[in-house]
Amino acid sequence: MPSAATLRARVESSLGERLSSTLLLRERTAPLTVSTGVTALDTLTGGLPRGALSEIAGPASSGRTGVMLAALAGATRRHEVCALVDASDSFDPASAMAAGVDLERLLWVRCSEHANAPRRKGKAPRTAPGRLNPRTTRNAGFAFGGVLEQVLKVTDLLLQSGSFGMVVLDLGDIPAESAQRVPLTSWFRFRRAVEPTATVLLLVEQEPCAKTCASLVVRLEREAVCACDSMAVVTSLCDNSRYESGVAEDARTCPKSSPTGASQFSPARKRWGKWEIDPSPVGAAQVHIQALLTPWRVVAHGGPEVPENNVVSHAALLCGMRLRAEVVRSWTQRKPVQSAGISFELRAAW
Amino acid sequence: MFACIYIPDFPVEAIVRAKPLLRERAVAVLEGKSPLTRVIALNEKARLLGMETGMTKLQAAIFAAPEAKGPAVLHQRSLDQENSAHSALLDVAHAFTPQVEDTATDTLLLDLAGLERLYGAPAKMARNLASRVIAVGLEASTAIAANPDAAMHAARGFGGTTVIPTGKEAQRLGVLPLQVLLDAFAISPQKNSAADRERGKQREQMLDTLERWGVRDFRTLAQLPDHALASRLGEAGTRLQRLARGAGMRTLALCAPPSRFEEAMALEPPVETLEPLSFILNRLLEQLCARLETRALAAQELRLRLQLERRVADEDTTTVRELEVNSHIVGWATFERTLRLPVAMRDTKVLLKLLQLDLAAHPPGAPVIKVWITAEPAPPRSAQRGLFLPITPEAEKLEITLARISGVVGERRAGIVHLLDTHRQDSFRMERFVTAPEETKQAEHPTTSDIEAHPQLALRMFRPPWQLRVRVAEGRPVSVSSLPIQKDRGELQGKVWWSAGPWRSSGDWWAENAEQGSAAKDQARPWDREEWDVALANGNGKSVALYRIYRDLGNGRWFADVSYD
Numbered sequence: 001m002p003s004a005a006t007l008r009a010r011v012e013s014s015l016g017e018r019l020s021s022t023l024l025l026r027e028r029t030a031p032l033t034v035s036t037g038v039t040a041l042d043t044l045t046g047g048l049p050r051g052a053l054s055e056i057a058g059p060a061s062s063g064r065t066g067v068m069l070a071a072l073a074g075a076t077r078r079h080e081v082c083a084l085v086d087a088s089d090s091f092d093p094a095s096a097m098a099a100g101v102d103l104e105r106l107l108w109v110r111c112s113e114h115a116n117a118p119r120r121k122g123k124a125p126r127t128a129p130g131r132l133n134p135r136t137t138r139n140a141g142f143a144f145g146g147v148l149e150q151v152l153k154v155t156d157l158l159l160q161s162g163s164f165g166m167v168v169l170d171l172g173d174i175p176a177e178s179a180q181r182v183p184l185t186s187w188f189r190f191r192r193a194v195e196p197t198a199t200v201l202l203l204v205e206q207e208p209c210a211k212t213c214a215s216l217v218v219r220l221e222r223e224a225v226c227a228c229d230s231m232a233v234v235t236s237l238c239d240n241s242r243y244e245s246g247v248a249e250d251a252r253t254c255p256k257s258s259p260t261g262a263s264q265f266s267p268a269r270k271r272w273g274k275w276e277i278d279p280s281p282v283g284a285a286q287v288h289i290q291a292l293l294t295p296w297r298v299v300a301h302g303g304p305e306v307p308e309n310n311v312v313s314h315a316a317l318l319c320g321m322r323l324r325a326e327v328v329r330s331w332t333q334r335k336p337v338q339s340a341g342i343s344f345e346l347r348a349a350w
Numbered sequence: 351m352f353a354c355i356y357i358p359d360f361p362v363e364a365i366v367r368a369k370p371l372l373r374e375r376a377v378a379v380l381e382g383k384s385p386l387t388r389v390i391a392l393n394e395k396a397r398l399l400g401m402e403t404g405m406t407k408l409q410a411a412i413f414a415a416p417e418a419k420g421p422a423v424l425h426q427r428s429l430d431q432e433n434s435a436h437s438a439l440l441d442v443a444h445a446f447t448p449q450v451e452d453t454a455t456d457t458l459l460l461d462l463a464g465l466e467r468l469y470g471a472p473a474k475m476a477r478n479l480a481s482r483v484i485a486v487g488l489e490a491s492t493a494i495a496a497n498p499d500a501a502m503h504a505a506r507g508f509g510g511t512t513v514i515p516t517g518k519e520a521q522r523l524g525v526l527p528l529q530v531l532l533d534a535f536a537i538s539p540q541k542n543s544a545a546d547r548e549r550g551k552q553r554e555q556m557l558d559t560l561e562r563w564g565v566r567d568f569r570t571l572a573q574l575p576d577h578a579l580a581s582r583l584g585e586a587g588t589r590l591q592r593l594a595r596g597a598g599m600r601t602l603a604l605c606a607p608p609s610r611f612e613e614a615m616a617l618e619p620p621v622e623t624l625e626p627l628s629f630i631l632n633r634l635l636e637q638l639c640a641r642l643e644t645r646a647l648a649a650q651e652l653r654l655r656l657q658l659e660r661r662v663a664d665e666d667t668t669t670v671r672e673l674e675v676n677s678h679i680v681g682w683a684t685f686e687r688t689l690r691l692p693v694a695m696r697d698t699k700v701l702l703k704l705l706q707l708d709l710a711a712h713p714p715g716a717p718v719i720k721v722w723i724t725a726e727p728a729p730p731r732s733a734q735r736g737l738f739l740p741i742t743p744e745a746e747k748l749e750i751t752l753a754r755i756s757g758v759v760g761e762r763r764a765g766i767v768h769l770l771d772t773h774r775q776d777s778f779r780m781e782r783f784v785t786a787p788e789e790t791k792q793a794e795h796p797t798t799s800d801i802e803a804h805p806q807l808a809l810r811m812f813r814p815p816w817q818l819r820v821r822v823a824e825g826r827p828v829s830v831s832s833l834p835i836q837k838d839r840g841e842l843q844g845k846v847w848w849s850a851g852p853w854r855s856s857g858d859w860w861a862e863n864a865e866q867g868s869a870a871k872d873q874a875r876p877w878d879r880e881e882w883d884v885a886l887a888n889g890n891g892k893s894v895a896l897y898r899i900y901r902d903l904g905n906g907r908w909f910a911d912v913s914y915d
Contacts, residue, residue: 038805060915061896061914061915063807064915065808065809065810065915069805069806069808078740080740080742081742081785088810089811090810090811090812090913091767091810091811092776092808093769093778094776094809095807095809097769098806099805099808100806103766103768104766106766106767107752107765107766107783108764108767109755109763110759110763112759112760112763150758150759153758154755154758154759154764157751157754157755158751158755161748161750162747163741163743165740172810172915225885225896321807346805346807348806348807349806349807
């Protein structure tokens with residue numbers, strides 16, 4: 001009795017000319033990747049795959065925008081033309097410039113619920129389709145439906161035009177339940193559109209919504225926030241959810257901080273906008289505010305005594321965040337990675 | 351060696367150029383106000399039907415009746431279309447040689463000296479010229495002869511392409527009717543109506559005289575005795591005889607190439623919808639691009655002007671007053687749009703799509719009765735990209751994409767952002783997106799050192815800022831809630847778990863006392879604010895987000911303008 005391999009070889013030889021594409025198993029080659037702009041994330045994920053859809057998900061203040069700008073900065077540094085589809089018109093050009101994004105190579109599309117609203121108030125004009133008269137566009141549907149509709153249309157247009165090195169969809173301020181109502185067919189269409197190109201399609205959102213259409217899904221969480229004041233006091237805010245257990249009354253450092261604690265944030269004298277901070281060495285005093293349910297506790301480590309209330313000091317400024325990234329889905333492995341995660345920091349530009 | 355390009359029935363050709371389907375039909379062009387409207391030009395098919403120049407409109411209407419066999423098309427004369435056709439003809443001639451005489455609206459003379467090595471034999475040159483004229487939508491008679499007048503007579507007298515060898519002028523021109531000679535004789539290079547009338551009168555007198563003598567063609571006139579002719583008709587008679595012999599030689603009065611690229615078309619009846627208007631725009635753009643191509647140019651800017659019917663289409667929403675104050679509408683019956691292109695281009699499809707998208711976004715508001723399209727010429731883009739440079743969007747394709755995106759998100763909401771040199775928060779201006787200039791050097795791939803080990807903390811803006819109700823205790827914000835009027839934007843409320851501040855900033859106070867309406871007053875309004883960084887707990891307190899809130903010290907109101915992310 002012929003073996004399975006022999007049978008297969010016979011079938012392939014007889015039908016191969018007509019049905020070659022059906023019988024031959026296509027080997028999916030590993031996609032080319034580009035840097036995310038964050039070394040730790042590159043180590044964790046292997047980079048953002050070209051010709052694929054990648055997602056960066058996380059709640060507010062979890063560093064999604066910082067990572068997005070780092071990726072855009074890397075792309076523009078490679079002289080690629082990028083596009084940012086901004087669903088909530090929340091892009092800050094100054095942050096982008098500080099992050100190293102070449103704004104000359106970035107197409108910023110500002111979507112808005114009211115972008116195509118009627119120009120004149122009062123009675124709506126009588127119009128017919130295609131007539132050379134003023135017309136109106138009505139956005140109906142679920143909350144943020146008009147904006148999402150714009151985002152999907154614009155993304156379609158950008159992917160069809162091709163030749164963009166990176167197309168970013170920023171849905172960071174769109175509620176997760178609204179974003180997840182985007183039909184899966186849209187994401188599938190985007191994946192198919194981007195597949196034969198060298199474009200990186202990056203989706204920034206609160207919760208992953210592209211499901212199986214995404215080749216890479218990274219979830220970000222904030223571990224700690226560091227603030228420094230004009231008296232060179234560094235403050236670290238740690239989320240209670242992470243340190244809820246085992247909270248001691250005495251002084252303690254943030255367990256997920258870097259070995260040197262918050263003192264490693266060393267703000268330099270940089271002018272950005274109106275803010276200018278004292279460049280005096282940081283670390284003379286450290287204060288860790290642990291984010292317990294209520295109230296937060298203020299614990300001092302030497303240095304000036306800090307009153308036990310919310311007051312840290314006068315004019316304290318944020319100088320960085322410590323984030324944790326976790327790979328939810330990756331093109332390198334078929335099954336979701338269970339515990340792959342890494343911590344890294346975002347530093348303030350000021 | 352000289353060449354002549356002659357367009358028979360020029361007013362008809364100018365109209366047929368814009369409507370090529372009319373070429374298969376009998377067309378008569380009318381001029382004058384009713385009831386003195388007369389036929390001034392007609393094509394060969396109209397002549398075969400029995401139509402003649404000078405017919406009244408009523409007489410011509412018999413041939414245009416639907417029950418007539420192959421009904422003729424009556425069209426009002428369009429001087430704009432004739433000017434466009436003449437400019438196109440000049441473009442063709444100047445693309446061939448810089449030495450061109452603008453002899454008449456329908457006639458151009460070209461000096462071909464030294465062009466044999468470039469274009470080949472005279473016969474080949476004549477065919478080349480004819481094909482170039484056809485490319486701009488006109489049908490011409492071309493002739494080449496040793497002197498300009500002989501070339502002109504040959505072009506006007508013979509159809510198609512004619513080449514007269516040197517020395518054979520009298521023989522070849524001899525068969526032409528005297529009408530051709532006198533028509534050419536009446537042409538005055540100087541555009542002077544008084545001189546034209548005088549020459550026309552002289553032409554009529556001479557034609558009468560010569561017909562009474564029995565002189566009806568060039569050959570007969572050429573054979574008349576010189577002295578006898580001079581004594582009877584004077585210097586003009588001698589000149590006519592010299593021309594009939596094909597012996598006249600003169601210097602061409604050279605003209606400059608046209609600097610204006612404009613195509614126009616009058617619409618009968620008025621066009622009310624975008625779709626039929628697109629066909630007309632397509633035709634005009636094809637003509638314009640063909641003209642630009644003959645001159646090796648492209649369009650850097652496109653201006654569309656529409657003359658609107660004298661009524662407002664939508665009386666309910668658009669009044670004449672509104673039309674007058676609208677910046678897009680010049681006057682009350684003309685609508686103008688300008689497309690500034692990032693790169694010079696002459697692709698008809700791309701330009702048409704851009705115009706369509708622009709008109710869809712900015713409809714004129716009334717039926718259109720006349721269309722003008724003007725192109726600002728510029729040298730075409732010559733791009734030589736490097737092999738190892740990253741690909742960038744094709745300029746033409748990108749322009750259409752941007753126009754489509756603007757149609758989706760609105761005007762000036764897609765482009766490049768430029769930061770302004772000011773301390774005011776969120777100060778920038780949007781500009782048109784163009785791909786960065788071609789880099790000659792190889793793309794720099796980031797090295798490990800280029801990649802930021804610690805990426806930057808970023809801000810997310812709230813545009814416009816959320817107006818808040820903030821409870822303050824001991825000088826610090828302790829709880830925040832958004833005003834009910836902004837509920838459609840979502841929720842921004844909760845207990846302030848942590849706060850840092852205040853950080854005070856102010857600016858542009860120097861513009862406060864600036865004169866009303868001055869530039870400084872318009873550009874900047876003073877601001878004075880007290881900023882706080884706050885950590886707000888949403889819901890059950892498990893998710894904490896960082897915001898920047900500020901109190902406007904001018905009016906005491908609180909706002910949130912930034913979230914840290």
